[in-house]
Amino acid sequence: MSPSSDSLLIRALHRLGEACAARAYLPAGFVIIACVTVYAISGAMRDVALALMLMVLAVCATVMTPKHANSLSGFALVLLCLVSFGMHRRDPQLFQSEQEWLHIGIATGILLLLSGVTGHFKHLLARMAAQRNELAETVTRFQELATHDELTGLPNRTHMRELLGREAQRHKREGQILCLAMLDIDLFKRVNDSYGHPVGDRVLYKFAQHARAALRTTDVLSRWGGEEFCLLMPNTSLQAGMRVLERMRGQIAALDLSRIDRDLHITFSAGLAALSHGESMTEAIERADKALYQAKAAGRNTVRYFDADMEAAVTARILLESELNEALREQQFRVHYQPQVDVTGQMTGAEALVRWAHPTRGMIHPSEFIPVTEETGMIVPLGYWVLEAACKQLARWATRPETAHLNISVNVSARQFRHLDFLRRVLGMIDTHVINPRRLRLELTESMLIENIEDTIAKMSVLKSRGVSFSLDDFGTGYSSLAYLKRLPIDELKIDQSFVREVLTDANDAVIACSIVALARSLGLAVIAEGVESEGQRNFLMQNGCQHFQGFLFSEAMAAEQCESFLGRQGLHAVVTPTMAQVRTASF
Numbered sequence: 001m002s003p004s005s006d007s008l009l010i011r012a013l014h015r016l017g018e019a020c021a022a023r024a025y026l027p028a029g030f031v032i033i034a035c036v037t038v039y040a041i042s043g044a045m046r047d048v049a050l051a052l053m054l055m056v057l058a059v060c061a062t063v064m065t066p067k068h069a070n071s072l073s074g075f076a077l078v079l080l081c082l083v084s085f086g087m088h089r090r091d092p093q094l095f096q097s098e099q100e101w102l103h104i105g106i107a108t109g110i111l112l113l114l115s116g117v118t119g120h121f122k123h124l125l126a127r128m129a130a131q132r133n134e135l136a137e138t139v140t141r142f143q144e145l146a147t148h149d150e151l152t153g154l155p156n157r158t159h160m161r162e163l164l165g166r167e168a169q170r171h172k173r174e175g176q177i178l179c180l181a182m183l184d185i186d187l188f189k190r191v192n193d194s195y196g197h198p199v200g201d202r203v204l205y206k207f208a209q210h211a212r213a214a215l216r217t218t219d220v221l222s223r224w225g226g227e228e229f230c231l232l233m234p235n236t237s238l239q240a241g242m243r244v245l246e247r248m249r250g251q252i253a254a255l256d257l258s259r260i261d262r263d264l265h266i267t268f269s270a271g272l273a274a275l276s277h278g279e280s281m282t283e284a285i286e287r288a289d290k291a292l293y294q295a296k297a298a299g300r301n302t303v304r305y306f307d308a309d310m311e312a313a314v315t316a317r318i319l320l321e322s323e324l325n326e327a328l329r330e331q332q333f334r335v336h337y338q339p340q341v342d343v344t345g346q347m348t349g350a351e352a353l354v355r356w357a358h359p360t361r362g363m364i365h366p367s368e369f370i371p372v373t374e375e376t377g378m379i380v381p382l383g384y385w386v387l388e389a390a391c392k393q394l395a396r397w398a399t400r401p402e403t404a405h406l407n408i409s410v411n412v413s414a415r416q417f418r419h420l421d422f423l424r425r426v427l428g429m430i431d432t433h434v435i436n437p438r439r440l441r442l443e444l445t446e447s448m449l450i451e452n453i454e455d456t457i458a459k460m461s462v463l464k465s466r467g468v469s470f471s472l473d474d475f476g477t478g479y480s481s482l483a484y485l486k487r488l489p490i491d492e493l494k495i496d497q498s499f500v501r502e503v504l505t506d507a508n509d510a511v512i513a514c515s516i517v518a519l520a521r522s523l524g525l526a527v528i529a530e531g532v533e534s535e536g537q538r539n540f541l542m543q544n545g546c547q548h549f550q551g552f553l554f555s556e557a558m559a560a561e562q563c564e565s566f567l568g569r570q571g572l573h574a575v576v577t578p579t580m581a582q583v584r585t586a587s588f
């Protein structure tokens with residue numbers, strides 16, 4: 001019998017006792033009076049009356065509370081003694097035999113014993129009931145702790161594994177379809193880092209509550225660990241599972257965190273997998289995990305489901321990540337420099353572009369690996385490595401008169417620019433390599449500047465006061481706000497190659513390119529066009545006021561030594577016309 005059912009029985013007995021005590025108190029009193037009366041008046045029935053009274057009292061002792069049973073027994077004894085004493089006084093012949101007194105003595109003894117024993121017994125039962133209740137509560141609490149997450153109240157990983165195991169068995173037996181999703185709150189580390197762990201905990205709790213609101217009664221959401229959750233959806237197809245997750249996305253979007261911070265919003269990514277026949281739950285979890293990985297790689301706030309093509313993509317991606325880590329350790333990266341020229345074709349500087357000298361695949365271009373390094377955060381050490389290489393190159397070029405005038409532009413990713421140590425590291429490199437900061441130009445993109453504009457301006461101003469200049473890369477492709485542009489301490493706009501490519505064939509691109517040049521002029525900024533591949537493009541841009549160019553027309557990016565030999569061949573593409581001579585005004 002379980003402790004709870006046991007204590008129920010004891011409680012029921014108590015209730016019965018109390019009810020009996022309340023209801024049977026008077027009838028029992030009357031029966032006792034009746035027995036004593038018979039005892040007094042009928043000599044023949046005396047023993048029967050005494051026995052009947054004892055029986056009534058015994059029943060009362062078992063069903064009534066000790067207090068009531070004792071008072072009834074006391075009442076019966078006092079009555080019996082008074083009647084016996086009265087009878088003896090009236091007729092001393094009546095209680096002559098010792099046997100009579102013995103009967104009364106035994107009756108008294110039995111009554112005292114009965115009330116003592118039942119009272120003790122009941123007290124013991126009550127104590128046992130209380131202890132059992134306490135024990136049951138402790139067991140429930142321990143079970144809760146062992147199977148549930150304390151913060152969110154959701155089933156924990158261990159318990160979820162049990163549930164998943166049971167569902168997998170059912171799936172095997174009954175062939176029911178079922179779906180499984182792994183969920184992860186996007187950029188949760190930032191919440192913890194920016195607001196502290198107590199706020200992080202509150203966000204997790206709220207996430208769990210809102211996510212649960214989107215589920216059906218049969219779905220089970222569990223906390224898998226950290227900011228990761230596992231969702232089990234029995235009897236659910238992939239399509240239906242997708243709908244559940246989309247509903248959940250709606251719930252999370254409506255989550256109001258304005259009491260923490262007006263700008264705080266959270267999203268989640270999820271990977272979905274259906275359990276296939278003959279497959280173990282561990283395999284299904286792995287597939288959901290891979291789909292989650294894809295959802296994150298696709299820019300987060302996304303739901304992805306697992307398919308076979310994805311398997312190959314995910315495996316390749318995991319391999320790429322580990323190879324990139326190794327590349328950083330083994331120094332497999334190289335910096336190439338793409339010349340930047342003025343209207344006469346003279347090289348004024350170069351853009352530092354990273355390359356990966358892969359041990360088996362040869363030279364790999366950044367478009368293949370920079371996005372991955374940005375997602376994993378590896379761009380921060382890689383970016384500093386490129387910056388250091390560029391500073392060393394500037395120091396080397398500064399020692400020779402023919403290269404001393406060259407500038408180097410270095411691409412800085414958003415993540416690196418936001419890095420807490422950014423200013424210290426850049427200034428430290430300038431000092432360590434003793435370079436002229438005016439020869440160093442940092443290329444930033446529009447979108448990364450607008451986020452937290454005040455901080456951006458402050459950082460840029462510190463570097464600018466040391467002489468470092470800034471170029472806005474890929475200009476025209478972001479969401480440029482002219483109001484922001486005016487406030488930012490920028491030196492140069494770089495027309496994105498997508499406009500340059502079609503500048504002779506697409507009227508819209510031509511208008512955009514010319515507008516950027518005009519804008520730069522009106523703001524007093526320099527302007528450079530990247531991706532210039534033909535004389536025609538260069539001439540058109542030049543005629544419209546652009547004074548600096550970069551592109552395959554002049555050279556691809558190359559090793560620093562080759563750059564130096566390029567210097568000897570420069571001027572090859574210069575177009576010297578009266579108009580161009582006028583245009584050639586500003587130097588880099």
Ligand code: C2E
Binds near residue numbers: 352367530
């Ligand atoms: P970006 O900064 O806009 O660099 C210009 C890209 O255009 C370079 O590609 C360059 O090789 C290419 N390019 C130059 N001239 C021409 C041309 O005439 N035609 C064509 N079709 N392309 C031309 P790359 O080297 O593959 O770099 C791609 C992007 O990778 C860069 O775009 C930059 O955003 C990023 N990147 C490269 N190196 C670094 C780095 O050290 N740090 C960071 N954060 N990003 C980097």
Ligand code: MG
Binds near residue numbers: 351411443
């Ligand atoms: Mg660039």
Ligand code: MG
Binds near residue numbers: 473496
């Ligand atoms: Mg660019």
